[in-house]
Amino acid sequence: MATGVAAWLPFARAAAIGWMPVANCPMPIAPRDNSKKQDELIILNVSGRRFQTWRTTLDRYPDTLLGSSEKDFFYNEETKEYFFDRDPDAFRSILNFYRTGKLHYPRHECISAYDEELTFFGIIPEIIGDCCYEEYKDRKRENLERLQDDQEENKDLKQSNLNFRETMWRAFENPHTSTLALVFYYVTGFFIAISVITNVVETVPCGSTTNQKDMPCGERYTVAFFCIDTACVMIFTVEYLMRLFAAPSRYRFMRSVMSIIDVVAILPYYIGLVMTNNEDVSGAFVTLRVFRVFRIFKFSRHSQGLRILGYTLKSCASELGFLLFSLTMAIIIFATVMFYAEKGSSSSKFTSIPASFWYTIVTMTTLGYGDMVPKTIAGKIFGSICSLSGVLVIALPVPVIVSNFSRIYHQNQRADKRRAQKKARLTRIRIAKSSSANAFLQGKRNGLINELLELTGTDNDDQKLIRTISLLESQHHHLLHCLEKTTAHEFVDEQMYEQNCLETALQTYPSHSPSIASQDSPVVSCCGCGAKRNAPLPNASLPPANPIPTHHHQGPLQELSALHIQSRDPLSHTTSRSKLNLKTDDSNRINCKSGRITTAIISLPTPPALTPDGDGLHGPLQRRVPLPPGRPAAPSIQTTTSSAETNIVKVSAL
């Protein structure tokens, strides 16, 4: 329970009266509020600034410094106030946490100073409210990064325990990690440049010999260019194979864009090697050489900017696509218009609509080559409209795309952040819920232990082991317990629940051997007789599929062995259910004669006196809320004999 709503607990308890007429069982007793002190004002003096608040406000969070008895250490007898030698500005938000239940992070505070204050007052930062949590986490991360930057250089030198493959991969991805990687990085960059330059120079006409006209260098110095090309391709192939070997996930690497570019860059060479000097295919072969220009894209590994550009285009793809589509529409419209306008004139270049496309594009992009011009008046009119609208069409999308890009980029960033924090937020909520649920289950177990200890009259030392819970918690637990009684079902934790499901699935027939509690008639099992299952602690070694419910657990005091199970014969359920309605005064004494059960053995390490009887404590134990102090335990214990078992101790709730 978030203690921020502690003030509403009385309301929730009062509303529980709505369950009473529906319940078939008697309700547990409410914990009594023994501290009938009047609510008083407490003065907190923080470095001279006095804060005042009610005592109950501070008591809401008993596991912090101000809410527990730890603040007594700071109590000043003469001035009757609590003095803290801390920052009063930061204390404001801490005190507000008690008042409102929400912790806020003041933005002007230094993050580490604030963290220190929180630690001092025993408040965990995870409960910072959603409004300030993002900011807090951001600042914290920045701070950590700042501290980490200095340590990173040292860390890199220590990475000797990576295996060879991982080292290689790291070298490829981060060239600055080692000298060898840097050398490799520059060598490949150099060869990419060489390869691109050779492709370009190949086509330049070199000086001609006397009787031949200008021929491109490529044909003049075929061997030289071929050698350079071979060398480059060999380097690229080796590099590709090495990357493939070092990649942590080869399949993913092969699918990545960079590796595809690599493959496309070196493939033409090999295809050229394979293919013979056949005349027909050499044309196709020449075309393939075009793909060599893709080697320039290999530079994107070396340049961050190229990568960002690629990402930009990818993210703006839909906008660009729409732009292209609308442009196409405009082109078709104007081309059609121009064609029909120029149809009449003779020797017109506008021979067909597709032929007019070229004119429209050149005009709209304000290029105006002049190779196609309209001659008729109508053509000129439409031509000018075309060029005017072209200006608009081309000029407008650019800022839209730019702003779109910026918007999308920031949105992505924010969405990613939000997604990461949503997971964290949901986890926090889930943890808070489960911790409060677990607190209840823990409280139940502690209550049981308390009862046992009181029953067995053991030493008070053991009772100190049990955690004392605050009044608020005990009231909340009482409320949950009333709900359990109303619905005749019990809260269990996840593991127990899953075990139950497993067991019910495995159970075949309710036989005379003590059987695992089955699904039958949950309504009945609450009153009186039903042996309750005590949820064993998670570290109890319960074999899940064990049909025999007898479990012995030696262990720490807190561990109760799991027992129990069904005491009721399934057949008798149907008959007794009708009797249940009339059985109001009898609820405490419902006899378990029919039940064979209870192979409940609670083994406590302490009381040896109990064991000689062969009965740790047998019998179905009824849950009872921690007893209000002073109430004698004796009258509530009834011992009845039943079946062939030894004494069954029934502790019934009043």
Next chain:
Amino acid sequence: MGALMVIFSLQPKQRRKTTDSVEDELELSAVRHRPEGLEQLEAQTRFSRKELQILYRGFKNECPSGVVNEDTFKDIYAQFFPQGDASTYAHFLFNAFDTDHNGSVSFEDFVMGLSILLRGTVQEKLIWAFNLYDINKDGYITKEEMLDIMKAIYDMMGKCTYPVLKEETPRQHVEVFFQKMDKNKDGVVTIDEFIDCCQNDENIMRSMHLFENVL
């Protein structure tokens, strides 16, 4: 041209959003409620001045605007039952507290309800419980209404229970309830049947006094 279309299509969406948010803001700021004076409340309820002060402080802390609407109510109530889903039952509770059915629970409603529950006679408490179960406030509890309430209560238990909750458990429970309460077997429970039956049931009588020392 296409770009123009894009720009125009972007525009109207934004305009619509701003008008909605302005109206929303006005609505939120208008809802604020101040309760009647302390003396009046003291006279109308059975709480002492001090108790009213404590109650109001808690109330205003959680709802600074002075009224609780149903969502806040559900949130607050759900915090007490972390394992299950308390929203349906909170809805019924909200309707029971909201006596004037204006969609929000003010401090007066709250305190009147609490006064009956904590300081009222057993008769008054039973009438309040009847009012809670009677969803449509027609003076009769039908099986469907009871089934709704029962399901809401069982929802609060959540999934991880022992023994495992079954589909027909609430229905069975309703049958038990009706067998107990419906004396003339006409399929509905009237308020007299309800009060009579509860007064004859020792468990219920005892549990009615359970929360008397809550405040």
